[in-house]
Amino acid sequence: MDAQLYTGKAAEILDAAERHMRAGGYDAVSFRDLADEVGIKSSSVHYHFPQKADLGEAVVRRYTDNVLDALAMPDDAEESARDRIARLCGIYRSALKDDGLICLCCVLGAEARDLPDPVAEAVNGFFGRVLGWARTALDGSQGQGPSCTQILASLQGAMILALATKQPELFDETVTDILERFEG
Amino acid sequence: MDAQLYTGKAAEILDAAERHMRAGGYDAVSFRDLADEVGIKSSSVHYHFPQKADLGEAVVRRYTDNVLDALAMPDDAEESARDRIARLCGIYRSALKDDGLICLCCVLGAEARDLPDPVAEAVNGFFGRVLGWARTALDGSQGQGPSCTQILASLQGAMILALATKQPELFDETVTDILERFEG
DNA sequence: GTCTATAATTTGATAGAC
DNA sequence: GTCTATCAAATTATAGAC
Numbered sequence: 001m002d003a004q005l006y007t008g009k010a011a012e013i014l015d016a017a018e019r020h021m022r023a024g025g026y027d028a029v030s031f032r033d034l035a036d037e038v039g040i041k042s043s044s045v046h047y048h049f050p051q052k053a054d055l056g057e058a059v060v061r062r063y064t065d066n067v068l069d070a071l072a073m074p075d076d077a078e079e080s081a082r083d084r085i086a087r088l089c090g091i092y093r094s095a096l097k098d099d100g101l102i103c104l105c106c107v108l109g110a111e112a113r114d115l116p117d118p119v120a121e122a123v124n125g126f127f128g129r130v131l132g133w134a135r136t137a138l139d140g141s142q143g144q145g146p147s148c149t150q151i152l153a154s155l156q157g158a159m160i161l162a163l164a165t166k167q168p169e170l171f172d173e174t175v176t177d178i179l180e181r182f183e184g
Numbered sequence: 185m186d187a188q189l190y191t192g193k194a195a196e197i198l199d200a201a202e203r204h205m206r207a208g209g210y211d212a213v214s215f216r217d218l219a220d221e222v223g224i225k226s227s228s229v230h231y232h233f234p235q236k237a238d239l240g241e242a243v244v245r246r247y248t249d250n251v252l253d254a255l256a257m258p259d260d261a262e263e264s265a266r267d268r269i270a271r272l273c274g275i276y277r278s279a280l281k282d283d284g285l286i287c288l289c290c291v292l293g294a295e296a297r298d299l300p301d302p303v304a305e306a307v308n309g310f311f312g313r314v315l316g317w318a319r320t321a322l323d324g325s326q327g328q329g330p331s332c333t334q335i336l337a338s339l340q341g342a343m344i345l346a347l348a349t350k351q352p353e354l355f356d357e358t359v360t361d362i363l364e365r366f367e368g
Numbered sequence: 369g370t371c372t373a374t375a376a377t378t379t380g381a382t383a384g385a386c
Numbered sequence: 387g388t389c390t391a392t393c394a395a396a397t398t399a400t401a402g403a404c
Contacts, residue, residue: 009387024298027211031380043382044388052380100297106341107294109348110286114208120348127349149345149354150338150361157290157341161333164293164304165311170333177334193369214397228370230399 003065004058010048012038017059022101025111026056026119053116056108060122063104064129067091071133081141082182085151088134089175092155096171102159109156127152145182154178187249188242194232196222201243206285209295210240210303237300240292244306247288248313251275255317265325266366269335272318273359276339280355286343293340311336329366338362 006014016037020029031042031052038045049055070091071084095101105126112120134148146154158174161167190198200221204213215226215236222229233239254275255268279285289310296304318332330338342358345351 023295025209025211025295027209028295028298030378032378040387041389042380043390046381047387050381102294105348106344109344110291110294111207111209111212112348113284114212123348124350127345147357147361149342149357153341153345153354153358154334154338155341156344157337157339158333160290160293160340161311161337164289164296164307166308170337173331173333174337177331215399216396224369225371226398227372227400231369234399236398 004061006058006062009038009040009044013045013048013055014059014062017055018063018104019101021056021059022104022107025107026115029055053118056116056119057122060104060108060119060126064122064126067126068129068133071130071137080182081138081145082179084137085134085145085182086175086179088130088137088151089155089178092159093171093175096159096162097168100163102163103156106156106159141182146178151178188245190242190246193222193224193228197229197232197239198243198246201239202247202288203285205240205243206288206291209291210299213239237302240300240303241306244288244292244303244310248306248310251310252313252317255314255321264366265322265329266363268321269318269329269366270359270363272314272321272335273339273362276343277355277359280343280346281352284347286347287340290340290343325366330362335362 013034016034017029020033029052031045035042035045045055049058071088092103095103105123108115108119108123109127112123115123130152131148134151138145138148145151154174154177158171161174162169162171197218200218201213204217213236215229219226219229229239233242255272276287279287289307292299292303292307293311296307299307314336315332318335322329322332329335338358338361342355345358346353346355
């Protein structure tokens with residue numbers, strides 16, 4: 001159950017696949033496009049990830065690990081719930097502003113019904129783990145601020161709004177609303 | 185600028201296309217699949233919608249008109265802002281619980297970067313019109329309740345969470361949170 | 369409006385050499 | 387691990403008959 005480590009071409013493939021999936025969904029990824037981008041042939045991509053579902057699952061799992069790593073640190077026990085949630089907001093914010101990318105599992109979650117089972121399950125797992133993190137992050141903030149569900153839902157939806165309307169301010173507006181509710 | 189009316193096969197095609205797009209995104213629609221479902225050939229689908237982008241744009245525009253029609257009525261001037269927002273929640277809620285479908289523009293908005301321009305613009309238009317409706321819906325509820333952006337973002341994100349985790353309760357939880365904030 | 373027929377491209381995937 | 391070669395299937399789209 002250890003987190004898998006990817007290096008070299010495998011990592012490059014995952015990088016390219018994640019970028020495409022976050023921009024256009026699961027179907028936006030093709031073995032030939034990935035191969036071209038990393039400078040190998042499509043059959044070599046199949047060597048690393050035999051089926052497309054394997055690739056999709058690996059992308060989601062690696063993404064999940066990366067997000068949870070970023071959420072966990074710095075590991076300060078005295079940190080307020082508000083500051084911890086602000087870190088979650090910041091992760092999404094920088095991806096959106098710097099690269100125009102929204103959460104991978106926001107895109108894939110929206111088309112979950114049509115995803116291969118292992119990929120859909122990995123997306124489900126992402127939300128479970130992030131909600132689990134949020135539950136402990138809010139620990140001790142006695143009923144103050146929005147619920148974990150509400151925080152995560154707001155952020156996911158705000159990314160879509162900001163992207164689709166080309167108004168990044170809409171994301172910040174939501175972040176402000178979330179954080180303000182901690183000063184109740 | 186009148187709303188286009190679709191009947192017969194054209195309407196059936198749009199129905200099928202909307203269903204597929206809401207389940208799996210823009211790429212989840214193929215002319216052959218649609219043709220089979222409505223009992224004609226794919227070339228006949230092209231007669232009604234020459235290019236796929238034409239089809240996509242028509243689906244989004246019709247969906248937008250339908251949602252705004254449902255939001256507008258019943259047209260009661262004495263209705264509270266809270267009740268109007270509850271109507272928006274109800275539209276999404278029944279689609280999710282009855283058919284397992286989330287908002288069309290939630291799915292397409294998430295992959296907006298990869299959509300043909302006319303389709304992306306139609307999705308943008310959907311959010312503009314719904315946010316416009318929400319602004320007037322909240323008229324007179326002096327600062328009470330969440331902002332239009334926050335309401336819409338929460339609902340979109342909650343649909344994704346509910347769908348991806350197979351926990352419809354998560355959607356209801358968000359609706360409850362939104363409506364509670366009107367009793368401030 | 370719908371059909372047949374077909375074109376051109378892209379897709380996921382495999383076999384086997386090096 | 388990467389390659390060449392290839393496959394079967396699916397895709398969007400068009401021409402032209404009825």
